[in-house]
Amino acid sequence: MKNILEINNVTKFYKNSVKALENVNLNIKEGEIFALLGPNGAGKSTLINSICGIVNFNTGTIKINNMDIVKNYRTTRKITGIVPQELNLESFETVWNNVNYSRGLFGKKPDHNYIEKLLKQLSLWDKKDNKIKELSGGMKRRVLIAKALSHQPKLLFLDEPTASVDVELRKDMWDVVKKLNKDGVTIILTTHYIEEAEELSDRVAVINDGKIILVDEKDKLIKKLGEKTIKIELFESVKKINGNLSKYNFTLDQTNKIISHTYNLNSNTTDITELLNDVKKDGYKIKDINTEQSSLEEIFIKLIQENNNELVRN
Amino acid sequence: MNWYGIKAIYIHEMERFRRTLFQSLASPIITTSLYFVVFGSAIGSRITEIDGINYGSYIVPGMIMLTILTQSISNASFAFYFPRFTNTIYEILAAPLSSFEIVVGFVGAAASKSLIIGCVIILTANFFVDVRIDHPLLMMFFLILTSITFALFGFIIGMYAEGFEGLQIIPILIITPLVFLGGSFYSINMLPEFWQKISLLNPVLYLISGFRYSFYEVSDVSLLTSTLTILTILIGCIIFITYTFSKGYRIKD
Numbered sequence: 258m259k260n261i262l263e264i265n266n267v268t269k270f271y272k273n274s275v276k277a278l279e280n281v282n283l284n285i286k287e288g289e290i291f292a293l294l295g296p297n298g299a300g301k302s303t304l305i306n307s308i309c310g311i312v313n314f315n316t317g318t319i320k321i322n323n324m325d326i327v328k329n330y331r332t333t334r335k336i337t338g339i340v341p342q343e344l345n346l347e348s349f350e351t352v353w354n355n356v357n358y359s360r361g362l363f364g365k366k367p368d369h370n371y372i373e374k375l376l377k378q379l380s381l382w383d384k385k386d387n388k389i390k391e392l393s394g395g396m397k398r399r400v401l402i403a404k405a406l407s408h409q410p411k412l413l414f415l416d417e418p419t420a421s422v423d424v425e426l427r428k429d430m431w432d433v434v435k436k437l438n439k440d441g442v443t444i445i446l447t448t449h450y451i452e453e454a455e456e457l458s459d460r461v462a463v464i465n466d467g468k469i470i471l472v473d474e475k476d477k478l479i480k481k482l483g484e485k486t487i488k489i490e491l492f493e494s495v496k497k498i499n500g501n502l503s504k505y506n507f508t509l510d511q512t513n514k515i516i517s518h519t520y521n522l523n524s525n526t527t528d529i530t531e532l533l534n535d536v537k538k539d540g541y542k543i544k545d546i547n548t549e550q551s552s553l554e555e556i557f558i559k560l561i562q563e564n565n566n567e568l569v570r571n
Numbered sequence: 572m573n574w575y576g577i578k579a580i581y582i583h584e585m586e587r588f589r590r591t592l593f594q595s596l597a598s599p600i601i602t603t604s605l606y607f608v609v610f611g612s613a614i615g616s617r618i619t620e621i622d623g624i625n626y627g628s629y630i631v632p633g634m635i636m637l638t639i640l641t642q643s644i645s646n647a648s649f650a651f652y653f654p655r656f657t658n659t660i661y662e663i664l665a666a667p668l669s670s671f672e673i674v675v676g677f678v679g680a681a682a683s684k685s686l687i688i689g690c691v692i693i694l695t696a697n698f699f700v701d702v703r704i705d706h707p708l709l710m711m712f713f714l715i716l717t718s719i720t721f722a723l724f725g726f727i728i729g730m731y732a733e734g735f736e737g738l739q740i741i742p743i744l745i746i747t748p749l750v751f752l753g754g755s756f757y758s759i760n761m762l763p764e765f766w767q768k769i770s771l772l773n774p775v776l777y778l779i780s781g782f783r784y785s786f787y788e789v790s791d792v793s794l795l796t797s798t799l800t801i802l803t804i805l806i807g808c809i810i811f812i813t814y815t816f817s818k819g820y821r822i823k824d
């Protein structure tokens with residue numbers, strides 16, 4: 258699949274000489290959902306604001322559909338939409354005017370049928386004549402999405418799309434994002450909700466201190482960096498782990514009936530068959546076996562900690 | 572050219588004007604009426620004529636200029652500062668609009684509002700005094716050029732203002748005194764020679780003088796000087812805005 262977005266060696270300094278982005282390189286494939294993860298202040302918003310033309314970057318190049326976003330800004334911006342992190346809306350304008358205004362800004366002829374369809378899709382049609390100030394936070398978030406989609410973009414940036422929204426609405430948003438992607442829109446979302454990236458994305462990048470520290474497919478990342486824990490529930494309680502089991506670093510739970518062993522999926526150091534045989538050899542009867550894989554959140558925290566430690570060392 | 576984009580900004584801004592039509596028009600009408608009461612009746616009873624023109628009629632171009640200048644500046648500065656304040660400016664910056672097109676949309680709307688208010692003041696003035704316009708085309712030329720120039724100036728204030736207070740500082744501390752001291756309500760020939768020379772340093776004097784010429788064919792300075800002055804301010808504002816946009820200063824930092 259071809260790249261819809263190519264970022265090469267992009268660096269951005271703010272006025273106070275704070276380096277917000279440092280030699281960022283990233284390619285986004287057409288049709289994918291890409292999650293940009295990072296702690297607050299890592300440079301996620303700066304990166305997407307640079308791509309969308311909201312802030313100027315200092316060095317490097319950004320191409321959308323193989324066109325430079327500075328030289329060909331008219332063409333590239335026409336196919337790009339952005340949903341900002343904050344609920345930036347004009348409170349005294351109606352939903353209808355707000356969305357049509359956005360379409361006009363992007364140089365598109367008025368198309369009331371399309372806007373009607375869009376508002377219906379986002380469950381906003383019955384609110385079209387309401388002023389923004391009369392809407393709930395979730396509705397406002399939907400208006401921002403409607404505004405970003407008003408000019409039918411091919412590449413959509415969602416900056417923390419579910420920040421400070423309740424769980425139910427978050428699920429609704431995820432459905433909207435999945436539907437958009439199914440309709441052919443490439444989506445780049447920034448988030449610090451790992452479950453959001455886990456639920457939605459095909460690929461993930463982790464950004465910290467303005468640098469991309471990792472880019473990979475979500476599933477591969479979990480597999481590559483993820484740890485797995487095998488939990489064996491026994492019929493009888495264990496007083497002390499010894500014998501054949503002592504070589505596995507088992508831990509005991511409070512009931513002394515569940516023994517847990519954590520291993521890395523990639524390391525091949527743990528032979529599960531042998532482990533189970535050793536349990537049997539030591540005379541234990543197995544009641545149940547359960548495995549748990551580390552989430553993206555755990556991987557993310559680990560990566561950030563490693564990166565921060567490296568920064569301190571340097 | 573992104574015509575739809577320009578139209579979107581223009582209509583969006585004019586819509587704001589429509590929503591607050593009463594406040595937008597009531598304020599200049601009341602102010603103009605008060606000027607006529609204070610200057611026209613109280614002072615006008617002592618100064619009957621200037622350059623052969625009835626005093627009440629003589630001050631009309633100055634009053635229109637005072638309103639046009641302040642309204643153009645406040646409309647344009649507020650129009651551009653407001654999206655900066657609410658952060659809704661992100662979509663203007665992300666849209667396929669050149670800086671020129673953004674300026675045309677905002678300044679066009681601000682200048683249009685000022686022109687409407689200017690026309691309303693001319694109508695209001697007619698209720699108090701006889702208003703004669705000897706050169707209507709020239710009057711419109713000055714009216715439009717002044718509205719655009721000072722809307723550009725207001726746009727600059729909107730780009731640089733740090734808060735709503737910042738929008739008021741230049742109009743209150745600089746523009747209003749310059750208009751009052753620029754011969755709005757008198758001819759500079761009435762001043763002592765020293766103050767006449769000082770007054771010539773005031774660019775607003777040239778605008779009022781040229782504008783008054785279009786009404787009554789009387790002026791303190793030549794028409795050419797007035798025209799060149801307004802064009803110089805216009806070009807200065809355009810250069811300043813172009814430079815600011817090219818650097819992204821205060822907008823795309």
